[in-house]
Amino acid sequence: MGLRINDVVPNFTAETDQGTITFHDWIGDSWAILFSHPKDFTPVCTTEFSAVAQLSTEWAERNTKVIGVSVDSAEDHRKWKSDIESYGKSEAGFPIIADEGLAVSKAFDMLPAEAYLPDGRTPADSATVRSVFIIGPDKQLKLSMTYPMTVGRNFAEILRALDGLQISAKGVATPANWVPGEDVIIPPSVSNEDAKAKFGEFETIFPYLRKTKAPE
Secondary structure, X not given: OOOOOOOXXXXXXXXXXXXXXXXXXXXXXXXXXXXXXXXXXXXXXXXXXXXXXXXXXXXXXXXXXXXXXXXXXXXXXXXXXXXXHHHHOOOOOOOEEEOOOOHHHHHOOOOOOOOOOOOOOOHHXXXXXXXXXXXXXXXXXXXXEEOOOOOOOOHHHHHHHHHHXXXXXXXXXXXXXXXXXXXXXXXXXXXXXXXXXXXXXXXXXXXXXXXXXXXX
């Protein structure tokens, strides 16, 4: 069975291009984003990892650590990072897990248990390792999304989703296409009286759909 929202994510110890980590300890009290790709030195993933590097300030402002995972070696990661930094014109300061044994990819249900890496493999052999996992400080999975190899991930959307998760942790929800600064939704489980006490003024559109200013 795959990981579900609010499951505690697997803990593991693994090598990265920056040394050995134990995942839960590495997360600490931060939010975390684990993003994966099927092979180093591939075109779409090079553009994606460059986008992650360019957002380093944004991640830091949100108390969020980012980490990549690939089924290639730590040495390959170190070599590939020069291409990532050259393309994105930004330092790629985040670690990349060397998942040569596929333990992490299988633990996060990105590959079936019987998967293996054949000699002379291509990215197609690990194509499903194209996922994003957003994890809370409680080590629970908050959001996941998986892309095909041909569609580059939209990290502006991942950043927006992270903002939505962090504000929803304050007892609200976000409407379609929400961006920071816009009104949020009061959950139906909160009575009008409690909503007034907690949020102040709010707009009732339907009895089940009420909007208010986003909490600070």
